[in-house]
Amino acid sequence: MRRRIAPSVALALAGALACRGGSGGGGGDGGPAAVTACGAATDCGGALVCVDGSCVDRAPPAPSCTPPSRPSISLGPPMTASEPVTCTTPVRSSVHPGTQLLGELRVGQEAEFQVPEGSWSVTIVSQEVAASAPDEIQLDGFPIPNSVVPAEVRAPDGRVYYDELASVPEDGDGYPDFTRLLGYYGGFTPTSGALTIPNTTPGLDLARSAGGLPAGTWRLTVNDYAYECQSMSGCTGGGGSGRYDVRVITRPGPIASTGTLDLDVYVASLELTAAQAARDPNMDRLFQRVASALGNAGLCLGRVVLHDLPEWARQRYASVNIDSTGPCDPLSQLFTLAEAQTPSIHLFLVDELTVTEGDTQFQIVGIDGSIPGPSGVPGTVNGGAVVTLGDLGQGRCGSAPDVAGCGTDRLAYIVAHEASHWLGLYHTTERSGTLFDPLADTATCACAACAPPSERARCADRNTDPSQEPTPMIGSYCADDARTCAGASNLMFWLLDDARSNGSLTPEQAEVMRLNPAVR
Ligand SMILES: [Zn+2]
Numbered sequence: 001m002r003r004r005i006a007p008s009v010a011l012a013l014a015g016a017l018a019c020r021g022g023s024g025g026g027g028g029d030g031g032p033a034a035v036t037a038c039g040a041a042t043d044c045g046g047a048l049v050c051v052d053g054s055c056v057d058r059a060p061p062a063p064s065c066t067p068p069s070r071p072s073i074s075l076g077p078p079m080t081a082s083e084p085v086t087c088t089t090p091v092r093s094s095v096h097p098g099t100q101l102l103g104e105l106r107v108g109q110e111a112e113f114q115v116p117e118g119s120w121s122v123t124i125v126s127q128e129v130a131a132s133a134p135d136e137i138q139l140d141g142f143p144i145p146n147s148v149v150p151a152e153v154r155a156p157d158g159r160v161y162y163d164e165l166a167s168v169p170e171d172g173d174g175y176p177d178f179t180r181l182l183g184y185y186g187g188f189t190p191t192s193g194a195l196t197i198p199n200t201t202p203g204l205d206l207a208r209s210a211g212g213l214p215a216g217t218w219r220l221t222v223n224d225y226a227y228e229c230q231s232m233s234g235c236t237g238g239g240g241s242g243r244y245d246v247r248v249i250t251r252p253g254p255i256a257s258t259g260t261l262d263l264d265v266y267v268a269s270l271e272l273t274a275a276q277a278a279r280d281p282n283m284d285r286l287f288q289r290v291a292s293a294l295g296n297a298g299l300c301l302g303r304v305v306l307h308d309l310p311e312w313a314r315q316r317y318a319s320v321n322i323d324s325t326g327p328c329d330p331l332s333q334l335f336t337l338a339e340a341q342t343p344s345i346h347l348f349l350v351d352e353l354t355v356t357e358g359d360t361q362f363q364i365v366g367i368d369g370s371i372p373g374p375s376g377v378p379g380t381v382n383g384g385a386v387v388t389l390g391d392l393g394q395g396r397c398g399s400a401p402d403v404a405g406c407g408t409d410r411l412a413y414i415v416a417h418e419a420s421h422w423l424g425l426y427h428t429t430e431r432s433g434t435l436f437d438p439l440a441d442t443a444t445c446a447c448a449a450c451a452p453p454s455e456r457a458r459c460a461d462r463n464t465d466p467s468q469e470p471t472p473m474i475g476s477y478c479a480d481d482a483r484t485c486a487g488a489s490n491l492m493f494w495l496l497d498d499a500r501s502n503g504s505l506t507p508e509q510a511e512v513m514r515l516n517p518a519v520r
Pocket residue numbers: 001002417421427494
């Protein structure tokens with residue numbers, strides 16, 4: 001997530017936030033109603049959804065969670081890994097009982113796995129074996145990380161829930177519209193990647209309406225971008241050498257409107273130890289605010305466990321350079337130290353993230369290793385989220401949440417944003433305004449339609465002058481109350497906007513988060 005360094009533009013709408021309450025409730029009129037049978041949300045109408053064949057306003061809550069929760073913060077065991085002498089890209093085990101090991105498979109190979117009756121999601125974790133695949137390929141002269149993702153994930157009924165080669169429809173502005181696909185993957189996961197489905201509007205509706213995914217024997221085809229590159233024009237550096245350890249985690253139902261999430265937190269700081277953090281009242285406020293933000297998705301924040309890293313790692317990673325984030329770069333190597341054997345989100349607190357080639361307008365305040373994170377397979381090169389401690393305890397903090405004035409609240413917002421990436425959410429609108437998440441109930445803010453007319457020639461898809469930065473879709477361009485030219489308030493907008501960010505989430509965003517196997 002980025003933050004605007006000069007937020008002057010962002011202060012104009014301060015009063016408008018007060019009238020945007022939480023997400024709307026169900027559409028009932030209070031009277032007794034007959035249950036309507038359904039096969040999809042379109043059979044129900046209004047704000048109702050189809051859950052397991054019946055129209056309802058929401059799935060029943062999980063009995064163990066009523067958000068917002070009060071998280072428990074404790075000191076956990078320190079990490080003890082010794083300092084590696086070279087780049088390490090470990091293949092990790094799953095902590096989930098019942099994880100299916102599909103073995104070590106070559107790209108192009110097909111494999112089968114089982115989905116038990118009543119399963120709510122499938123997560124496929126692929127980890128490169130023995131440095132067998134190139135780290136990147138060149139597409140039209142640009143380097144692209146050699147991401148690993150199955151080419152096809154097929155249910156027993158023949159339906160393809162994820163199709164790497166699917167043709168993507170376009171929206172009215174000519175931008176890709178992923179909201180009509182059954183599954184979506186955003187890339188940027190070389191060496192190790194996870195795919196959790198369903199994660200799009202049609203995929204969620206299908207699974208929700210049927211009360212789960214089709215049970216039985218599913219198939220996938222092992223694949224990475226280098227393998228696809230061989231048959232693409234303009235692509236060089238491809239090949240079929242990649243071998244991956246593939247594991248499948250199925251998340252049991254029933255589909256619920258609440259769930260509990262735990263955090264393992266690793267402290268890579270020269271200013272703060274895990275023991276000090278566990279006693280710090282600012283940490284209390286921080287995770288209470290994170291719990292409030294996650295409560296918007298029906299999530300309870302349960303256990304927050306703080307860990308020290310080994311002394312060598314504190315020295316090496318308190319300041320992390322993120323000019324490059326490949327598998328052997330500092331960020332990915334830091335993430336391999338997430339060795340707490342839990343199915344939680346693994347969050348790293350560092351003193352600073354540094355860049356040497358600079359964006360002078362926006363500062364990166366948090367990064368996630370991959371979307372989604374490899375829940376239940378801790379310690380891979382993409383298995384972490386990182387935020388900087390600089391804001392903790394800074395500014396003026398009253399009793400109300402205040403991302404503009406209270407540094408701890410701002411940090412909590414960033415933690416909640418990165419945690420939501422881990423749970424599978426993409427930015428509702430990317431910086432360019434040409435790419436949007438695969439959920440139809442989130443607002444979009446297209447550059448071609450929402451940037452001021454004088455800026456539209458510099459939209460990323462039209463900009464012909466490489467010396468010009470493409471137009472960034474800042475909050476003031478995306479502040480309408482409608483479904484278009486909106487979304488600046490959403491937790492997953494690409495930019496933290498001091499005046500507009502209020503952490504809102506839509507029902508579909510919340511559903512994606514809750515079906516991640518990190519949620520219990
Ligand atoms: Zn982000």
